[in-house]
Amino acid sequence: MSNQDPSPAPVADPLAQAFVAFAVECGVLRFGEFKTKAGRMSPYFFNAGLFDDGAKLLRLAEFYAQRLLESGIEFDMVFGPAYKGIPLGAALAVELARRGRNVPFAYNRKEAKDHGEGGTLVGAPLKGRVLIVDDVMSAGTAARESIAIIQAAGATPHAVCIALDRQEMATDKGQDVPYSAVQYVQRTLGLQVCSIARLSDLMQYLEAGGHATSAQDHQRVLAYRQRYGVEES
Template sequence: MNTRTPPLAQEFVAFAVEAGVLRFGEFKTKAGRLSPYFFNAGLFDDGAKLGRLAGFYARTLIDSGIQFDMIFGPAYKGITLAAAVAIELARLGHNKPFAYNRKEAKDHGEGGTLVGAPVQGRVLIIDDVISAGTSVRESIAMIQAAGATPCGVSIALDRQEKAVENGVESPKSAVQYVSEQLQLPVSAIAGLSDLLQYLQTTSSPAIAAHAGAVQAYRDRYGV
């Protein structure tokens, strides 16, 4: 995984909390765990928030050094992310084409499941998080079927916790699985460690009060 610039990660966590995208309480995850925090990228739901989010993705990607020719956004959240990040990269002088997929193939017009620029060259997959790696594997299959090469994955938040496969807890996280088993570098804007640092240094007592629960969760499920 790429080396993050800590100030950028801290800035992102603060932004996600302020935007109500990163919330604290008790939330049940897909793995059935009770998590003290929840990240819902679908709540970056207006132009200003989406624009700032795209800025974090673009700056993190540029810092990561991952070389790519185009962006691919898996349906559904990846579609908006791919478009927004492509706009921001172009603004920063890195104009890249982008494409995305439909959930169901279209049988009229241009047809097929892929929309946007031709999928070719080195393709970067962009999504909000990696939960089980399923979306990444599906994206890889579509990219390879088009004759292109998956070259990396960009996400907003790495939960840095043990994955669950077929009901069994793995010693590795979903991000580690993608990095090691699928041989793809993963660029994350921030991780659970950055969230903990934010909670431990914030000037807000109400937000800082969640540090203990998040630390306990990481001690139990972290990698």
């Protein structure tokens, strides 16, 4: 038997831990059995649509802004892809302005208008280095769509900021691949990505007994991660 001490546990990220606790408190992060877009049965589910009042959106925007400013990512404007990215991007732009960083904001429609200003884009003209804001990444599809919109407008898709990185295998044509959607966006599409929290942060929250059923939930999430997880970037 080795006399060496075991490797120390990773130091918890205070911002990520506070965010996970906030998401659980709001019912945005739930535990149970949920079917994902990839057809997997996940022991947890994150639904940013349940940040559904002004106070929750304000707190959420504070988390996004803090993580983004800590990341050091440089950008010239914010883009919120339809549909969930629209309120997220707007809330972030407001919070950044409150902190003294006023940047333009734009979003897209799913359907083009043939009256008024027309088109699919609303808000400030897309220009410079564009930051895309969304909730989670499942397959990178939304990121690719946003990239196409931004490039078509003559701007540069530069980075993505999300709430939760699930750190699990993406799928390609119905098959699991050995990289996550975030890794795909970073390595293949060439964009920087920052997230408020990751699956590893959720695991730490559960290991610390963050709520009443943490022990059972931790075992289920751990088993899911062992089956579908990817190496951290």
